[in-house]
């Protein structure tokens with residue numbers, strides 16, 4: 311029986327926190343999950359434990375780091391290695407202003423030697439793979455040659471896995487959100503990268519919203535990373551798991567809620583506000599009758615002072631019986 315899936319869930323700031331990942335894991339026992347991006351500086355100078363700790367159930371789990379100083383990236387990797395992540399990923403794909411000001415994210419695609427230096431320094435600190443997530447290009451640097459020139463020094467340094475968001479990033483003039491939809495998807499560019507580097511694992515990302523599209527891309531590359539669709543319609547992850555792990559039976563959505571009840575009770579004891587958890591569950595019934603009632607009940611009740619896990623039960627009860 312196949313035990314690992316070619317599917318991963320993208321790093322998404324403010325979304326893929328540990329509560330979200332615990333929830334997603336119930337829907338996909340084998341997909342590789344990514345943390346939100348954590349900056350190397352925050353780990354080195356901040357509250358590393360708050361930023362890095364996670365639930366055992368979240369494995370397999372990759373930590374995404376942002377930064378461009380090889381020394382800091384190495385230090386952050388060393389600190390993180392004690393937590394038992396399964397992969398450490400370098401963010402070379404994020405175009406936001408805040409990220410550019412610290413000189414990391416997508417702008418680093420223009421400095422492949424520096425990214426390779428970061429990679430080498432980080433890989434020295436850990437036994438798990440250090441990988442890179444990038445775009446296919448930036449601004450007018452939008453060619454196969456540019457992407458190959460970015461990847462080559464990293465491969466030479468030993469990097470064996472690249473996640474590529476199949477769009478360029480426009481570094482000025484577009485918001486991060488626009489940068490995830492306005493530059494067109496260019497899957498062919500990622501397919502060619504795999505053909506140019508057949509021994510390297512290439513994971514494609516961007517716009518994978520249906521199982522048929524995932525099948526289509528997997529004819530060309532090694533893995534498929536799902537972002538927004540996994541968040542807005544999390545049951546998609548269960549559908550993919552069923553496709554790739556024969557014999558695995560998707561849980562009923564109500565059973566997922568039951569499991570989250572127990573998790574929520576444990577977190578509430580630790581002082582986590584209810585809506586920090588339930589906000590990730592709004593899309594659980596997307597596409598089902600009653601989805602709107604579920605979403606509305608959670609949105610209106612989970613943030614209230616003293617709200618407990620009974621809100622989840624009441625939200626189920628607020629749905630029409632057909633759901």
Ligand SMILES: Cc1cc2nc3c(=O)[nH]c(=O)nc-3n(C[C@H](O)[C@H](O)[C@H](O)COP(=O)(O)O)c2cc1C
Pocket residue numbers: 320321322323324325346347374401402403404443475490515516517518535536537538539
């Ligand atoms: C809310 C949000 C936050 C994101 N934060 C990150 C991040 O921290 N690091 C990163 O590499 N990409 C980040 N991304 C980009 C996603 O990882 C992914 O590349 C992008 O959404 C395209 O995939 P999709 O079309 O499947 O959503 C973020 C995307 C969203 C929607």
